[in-house]
Amino acid sequence: MNDQSGIPCVMMRGGTSRGPFFLAQDLPDDPSLRDEILIAALGAGHPLQIDGIGGGNAVTSKVAIVSRSTRPGADVDYLFAQVSVAKRLVDTSPNCGNMLSAVGPFAIEAGLIPIMDPVTLVRIYNVNTRTMVEAEVQTPGGIVTYGGEAKIDGVPGTAAPVMLSFLDASAQAQDTMFPTGQTLDRIDGIDATCINAAMPMMVLRAADLGVTGHETAAELNANAGLLARLEELRREAGRRMGLGDVSEKVVPKPVLIAPPAGEGDLAVRYFMPATCHPTLATTGAIGLATAGTVSGTLVEQLIGLRTPPSVVVFEHPMGRMDVGMRRRGDRTVASLLRTARRLFEGRILVPAKLGNAQNPFMGTKLEKETPVSA
Template structure:
């Protein structure tokens, strides 16, 4: 086994996502070398990621890299990496709020943040977006508590609640809440709302593409024409938002929105971008909820005007997700509840970067 790299690793579920967590000091600092190792670890280049630990699905092909904070006002740095499955690419342009839910517990157990009392506040600097998010992690006797009565749709059973608070999440990538300067744009005759809040997204009414927006994820994933149309619109939205050629990136994310059917405020089908999310991304939920309170957007057209503070209930393929919006120091803060669990700890083995490059 001496010809393989042996790297400490913790496999964790964060929200409705899952992936390996690494200390930044255990991976190469040089991005290209680091990414080659991540491709080897996850097994990218094969639809099942059979030669790695990825699960063959975008929600299980994610990586979190955590280390000491490099900015004031934060406890740790968190770099998120979306590892593509068949294309051998690593995208570090977006954040992932579901994986974010496990960053606090990981940081405490890694000794980066001391546990304090029954709840430990972990201030997380997301390197991808330069934003700080607060996580309230249940702790007891200096240890992280994973067991509890909180449940989230998309994850079976219950666990300890982890409260996430996103502050001033607007312009995470482009520097503007509405990157085009408009609440509604028209692309190929379709009305869209381009918004950048926690995650750059392109929102469009599902009916405009001939679907209801309340379908199961599998049904949408089987609609090749719909996926192709969404990708065409997404690429054009990326340029319109000032992001350039986004064909090798997972942002902006396309989101189909529609009136709710289960008593919520809005139905959402979030794409990653080539597959519909089985539930809903946490960062996506923050952005969609913010769109609901932004004057003139397609989301506000469905929801109607809402004053702050307010709670938006977003319906997704696995159930519902509540986002609480309020003003804090004159800026919008978004809060939501997630859970996390430590699944496995040990070492993962990767091919040296030269061997990875030859295999590619």
């Protein structure tokens, strides 16, 4: 008898991230067992993730779990899981906006929602942060299309655009956008803005940490002193933000900001949290743009107050990311363009002792579901 069990999954690139996408029904309900499966699937606990399909980097060690939603106003539920590379850990406290850009195409092709022509609007409820995001997916002729002319920095070539609109950027797990009760904190002699808008973050001036904020990701990752200092500050910020002991969590994210080097509005170096992101997290960009709409934050001090409608251009290590801010009724909506691609589909194999424990769907052949026609 084979001692491995197969779980249907689809590998997708979403924005500048990549990982397996699962239907919730194909994973166990028990979070502990589910996490053990994800650890085995991605090979967590080894720097190269040599025994799994993770890519040895935080941006390629991510998981999306999707299901049809029963919530009013939502089409699908999306649970994001950040699987550690070096440790056998799974964190479901944050959201990932890059992976989110592939949720719409995945859900449509899985037959979870009707497909429209030429664009299908997918209303996504993020389970992690209890917020809503709309994704506009290109579906000309009733077919999900991945090829196109849209380009995002950090991904080679071009692809079909996926427009994401974050409807609740400031309505996160904490009670307010600024969990410490103020827009500017002083943590161990360093000014910080602790904000929870799309992603819990600790925003710092790069210059206050002895760097310019224009370094490459590799240069910052080689700066052991900087990384250690950021972790000290991050743990204290997490405590002040009501997140408790964050030593085993990936939030809050440390973010260094600086005046732009080019024609953008702000230079950003975003940490995940132990290493610098090769580009910029989508949720990080949304949170920073939101911070720019509030007086007294470090972002506002550098770029000036941005009143919607407005566009904020962030410079990251591999290019730029533009975030549009606009009003919709009584809320501020943040939007940006991403792309996605379906890479492969099949079954991920995990030890049978995990796969057969609770899930009757495991070990079955993956059949690609036919998209539902409108």
